[in-house]
Amino acid sequence: MTKPLDPAAVIAEFIDRVAPYNPQPDADPVAVLGVRTALGEDVFTLSDHVIRALCRAVESYRDPEDRGDCANCGGRHLDENLHCRDCGQLHGILGQVIADHVRRFAASPRPDPSQPASEIDSP
Numbered sequence: 361m362t363k364p365l366d367p368a369a370v371i372a373e374f375i376d377r378v379a380p381y382n383p384q385p386d387a388d389p390v391a392v393l394g395v396r397t398a399l400g401e402d403v404f405t406l407s408d409h410v411i412r413a414l415c416r417a418v419e420s421y422r423d424p425e426d427r428g429d430c431a432n433c434g435g436r437h438l439d440e441n442l443h444c445r446d447c448g449q450l451h452g453i454l455g456q457v458i459a460d461h462v463r464r465f466a467a468s469p470r471p472d473p474s475q476p477a478s479e480i481d482s483p
């Protein structure tokens with residue numbers, strides 16, 4: 361069983377990890393962050409150093425489901441096979457191989473349906 365995520369405890373641990381590296385430990389706090397969840401609530405006063413670190417951590421976060429945008433429709437719901445759930449486009453190496461094959465097939469000369477197949481294949 362996984363233990364429940366306690367956001368206030370996570371913020372407190374983050375501050376404990378980052379604050380010792382504040383180059384100006386005596387500077388006044390610049391931000392107040394309140395966290396209230398079913399597990400409790402806490403209010404943190406944050407130094408410039410800590411709030412900047414928190415912002416960088418938040419900015420660098422990517423959702424595990426984030427596999428990029430669909431090149432075809434711009435949708436953001438690619439499944440684990442890089443298949444767009446919105447328009448059906450297939451991405452990644454397999455998607456590129458299939459797209460290249462489709463392009464080659466579309467560009468190849470079409471047999472003239474008025475001629476028998478044996479005449480098309482003979483040089």
Ligand SMILES: [Zn+2]
Pocket residue numbers: 430431432433434435444445446447448449
């Ligand atoms: Zn798409």
